[in-house]
Amino acid sequence: MMKWVLLLLALFGASPTASFTLVKSVRFSRCLRAAATDCPLPGTAKLDVDWKDLGFEFRPTKSHLKLEYKDGAWGKPELVSEPYIKLHIGATALHYGQACFEGLKAFAHEDNSVHMFRPDENAKRLKSSCERTMMPVVPPELFLEAAREVVKDNMAYVPPYGSNGAMYLRPLMFGSGPRIGLQPADEYTFLIMVLPVGDYYKDGLAPIPALVIEDYDRAAPRGVGNVKVAGNYVADLLPNMEGKKKGFPIGLYLDSSTQSTIEEFSTSNFIGINKKEKKYVTPKSSSVLPSITNKSLMDLAKDGGWKVEQREIPIKELETFEEVIACGTAVVVTPIGKVVKGDDIYNFGDGKTVGETTMELYTRMRKIQNGEEEDKFGWNVQVC
Ligand SMILES: Cc1ncc(COP(=O)(O)O)c(C=O)c1O
Numbered sequence: 001m002m003k004w005v006l007l008l009l010a011l012f013g014a015s016p017t018a019s020f021t022l023v024k025s026v027r028f029s030r031c032l033r034a035a036a037t038d039c040p041l042p043g044t045a046k047l048d049v050d051w052k053d054l055g056f057e058f059r060p061t062k063s064h065l066k067l068e069y070k071d072g073a074w075g076k077p078e079l080v081s082e083p084y085i086k087l088h089i090g091a092t093a094l095h096y097g098q099a100c101f102e103g104l105k106a107f108a109h110e111d112n113s114v115h116m117f118r119p120d121e122n123a124k125r126l127k128s129s130c131e132r133t134m135m136p137v138v139p140p141e142l143f144l145e146a147a148r149e150v151v152k153d154n155m156a157y158v159p160p161y162g163s164n165g166a167m168y169l170r171p172l173m174f175g176s177g178p179r180i181g182l183q184p185a186d187e188y189t190f191l192i193m194v195l196p197v198g199d200y201y202k203d204g205l206a207p208i209p210a211l212v213i214e215d216y217d218r219a220a221p222r223g224v225g226n227v228k229v230a231g232n233y234v235a236d237l238l239p240n241m242e243g244k245k246k247g248f249p250i251g252l253y254l255d256s257s258t259q260s261t262i263e264e265f266s267t268s269n270f271i272g273i274n275k276k277e278k279k280y281v282t283p284k285s286s287s288v289l290p291s292i293t294n295k296s297l298m299d300l301a302k303d304g305g306w307k308v309e310q311r312e313i314p315i316k317e318l319e320t321f322e323e324v325i326a327c328g329t330a331v332v333v334t335p336i337g338k339v340v341k342g343d344d345i346y347n348f349g350d351g352k353t354v355g356e357t358t359m360e361l362y363t364r365m366r367k368i369q370n371g372e373e374e375d376k377f378g379w380n381v382q383v384c
Pocket residue numbers: 103264265266267268269289290291292293294327328329330
């Protein structure tokens with residue numbers, strides 16, 4: 001019975017949560033195209049939760065994409081339904097952490113077309129991570145094609161327009177060939193896992209307190225902080241969990257050599273908003289990961305008449321910000337209500353309300369991602 005309902009929904013272009021009454025001609029023609037080109041509609045899979053209640057956790061989908069590098073060349077991409085891999089016990093990823101990853105999202109628009117957000121930027125960042133860890137580069141065109149294919153195959157799992165969710169793509173690259181001495185592997189595996197996600201923070205967009213991590217460093221000035229390698233995240237696990245136990249959902253790192261300037265949060269970049277001077281300030285450092293969200297927000301801020309400064313930020317400058325934001329793909333923005341460093345407490349706003357500039361940047365970004373505002377920067381890459 002459900003199958004027939006879904007088939008009818010598919011034929012008439014409505015996702016389970018979409019309205020039947022507002023079927024626009026654009027949506028209708030899109031559906032005909034979707035049917036004709038064998039491109040299933042987003043939001044038609046049956047999940048264990050409602051689309052609008054999705055959090056940020058693993059959920060099975062139809063397939064992941066796998067691409068292997070052997071004998072000095074990339075093989076053919078495959079779509080694999082089993083969420084397991086068979087791995088050599090000597091794989092360099094397991095012993096020496098020769099592994100890196102990416103994270104990006106695809107969004108359904110009102111006409112049921114689906115678009116990835118700036119995948120070309122992820123392809124570039126993956127390239128720099130591969131180069132730094134001596135892994136073969138996935139050519140950007142191959143990356144884009146692979147991402148498109150896996151989203152297309154899992155189209156039914158793309159949260160429907162209006163659900164506030166997205167399909168999260170997690171490209172992953174690792175040394176799968178065996179080595180016992182410290183050397184790069186001969187064989188590599190590139191995967192793209194996809195899953196439907198909702199809000200990273202369960203309470204949605206609400207200010208949270210951040211703790212300055214004083215006992216540990218995330219990255220060294222000439223280390224690997226500027227690339228998205230697996231080891232950076234394991235280094236952050238203990239400080240992150242200790243901070244959470246103390247009541248801080250997010251940790252802020254300072255530069256490791258002087259402990260005097262702001263670097264970034266565990267998994268997001270730092271942005272300070274100085275409203276008096278209409279300035280958007282974000283750290284410039286060789287050990288910060290270049291965030292694609294930050295890059296996009298900088299463009300939006302400039303477009304909105306803000307002065308964007310990317311430079312060293314002394315910790316004391318926190319006093320000058322009315323709003324502080326943690327930004328990244330998973331969250332877009334997380335407003336920071338206060339930053340605590342030992343006995344020093346820096347408050348932003350009333351600690352409960354989302355700042356006006358944070359809200360404006362978030363709304364504009366989400367509208368572009370949802371296809372509700374003209375994509376004048378050309379960020380959306382259509383899948384289907
Ligand atoms: C350390 C770190 N900084 C910043 C970011 C935000 O980057 P992006 O906006 O590309 O997701 C991430 C997430 O990928 C991260 O892990």
